[in-house]
Amino acid sequence: MKKSVMEQKSYDFAVRIVRLSQMLTKQNEFVLSKQVLRSGTAVGALLREAHFAQSTKDYIHKMSIGLKEAYETDYWLELLKDTDYIDDKLYESLAANCTELIKMLVSSINTLKKKLNNKT
16 A cells, blocks of 8 residues: 555654654653654554544544644654754754644645535
């Protein structure tokens, strides 16, 4: 099965987050590392899970949870930057990826909701 653009971007983002987590672990930062790892990799996992949604509402629900995880990841990235665990350059790059995913998710969710509302 071919990945959508959003699925590919979320997967690529997850790979970057795993690498970030590995870097943080080497710095002996375990708590924040686990938090950003969990939320940052959840986005893509939820998009994959959505493929087997039981209905359009279930699909929207899974994508909405993915959106919440992306927003949470954005928080952890900002905190890591402000506490000097990551530099501005790395933060800006990861935050740009995260923001792009958030925008894609919002757009997709809104489109699906409009289609769902037009059916009723």
